[in-house]
Amino acid sequence: MINSPALSDVTDSGLYLHYRLLDESDIPQIMTLERSAHSHPWRQSSFEDCLNGRQKCWLAEHKGVLVGYVVVTHGGGDAELLNISVSPAFQRKGIGRCLLKLAVECVKEKADMLFLEVRVSNRKAIALYEKEDFFEVGQRKNYYPTVNGHEDALLMARQL
Template sequence: MQTRAGLGLHFRSLEAGDIASVMALEAQVQTHPWRRSSYEDCLDGRHHCWLAEAEGQVVGFVVVAWAGGDGELLNIAVAPSHQRQGVGECLLSLAVEQVKPYASMLFLEVRLSNRNAIQFYEREQFFEVGQRPNYYPSKRGREDALILARELS
């Protein structure tokens, strides 16, 4: 797959040997990255994680889960050196295609303060369905999450 900026991407499933590099990537872009055990859940089928590679280097990843006709985007990240090149759009597109056979809706939470991410999701056909008070840890305590959804039909 090629991004809108012409970057060639290869997607593959997370393997045990990838966890350290995925955690290092996430630590570059998240204030409160996931624990190792969260990524290990991707290896036993509770969650599903795909990596985006460019020239043999992991440049992003996406984690999803589905059950009962609903899907959830649990995590998505793009390396700072590859942001704003369409990698996130490609990862989200992959996630939608993987979840679509199992779910009619895809949900996610996003920090209320993350305006860039909210605008990205709105461009990608997500709409607001609610809020979760005090959902995310923050440097000053807790932060609310905006709940977004996208129809997959």
Template sequence: MASYTLTLSDGTGLKLRPLTRADLFRIESIEAQAHTHPWSVDSYEDCLGGRQQCWVARVGNDVVGCTVFTQSADESELLNLVVAPRWQGKGIGRSLLNFVVTQVAPRAEVLFLEVRVSNQKAITLYSASGFIEVGRRKDYYPAYEGREDALVMMRRLAG
């Protein structure tokens, strides 16, 4: 099983490896803490059986986040990126995003993503990482009251 070790800015080792079904309980908990409308275990299971790449991030024995992305032809899409709230602000989200870019860049010209218009932390991260807004999907996400728009963002890759 492939795995990678990254070093966060404070020197902490971040280990990345493919997500397994054994990780789903912990990821479900992180999703519930981090998002108002989290991905379900079923969504992750569908990804595990599909063409998506699913990676889990660990610090020591703690599962601290994960990412899901896909690629077809010369385009790729970041489907999900989540970091446990108590681990946010330590560079894990940026490290996961950079990892996705390094994985897809050799074969893709662009990386797309959708993000809730209310998720300012994520929009700031994506913008700082070279993503630009290229569209908006009206009423894309469920919200507590009605629906919420998604920003469509894109980053050009070296390809």
């Protein structure tokens, strides 16, 4: 089981966030956010896997509104950030950084390293990860689907 982090946080811009684990009743709402934030969203079954498995999906809410989420898992001394998303209406307000800190808190007692993949074209996300002490460890060729084919992923890691 992934450790329970603090249940709330405040972004640098002053937004109060409440965290809680994904519940089955949240699936329609999380799918709406996922589709609005990604050109190639996760399937619903991927979020359903978070309900009973080793991977956990933490929701971030502001005034009762879902503004983001993070999905993490761990095993064998390593952890992986599987998905992190912020509602387009709430981006650039520090929520992503808070969710990233939450991911680290969730797995730091269970793993030595936290890994993630990010599209090589996602410069904003890469800059955030670098600010939070992630470093490049490799690339995965043709990892992400695009409208015109595939795009490489940057593999990043952070020592915990």
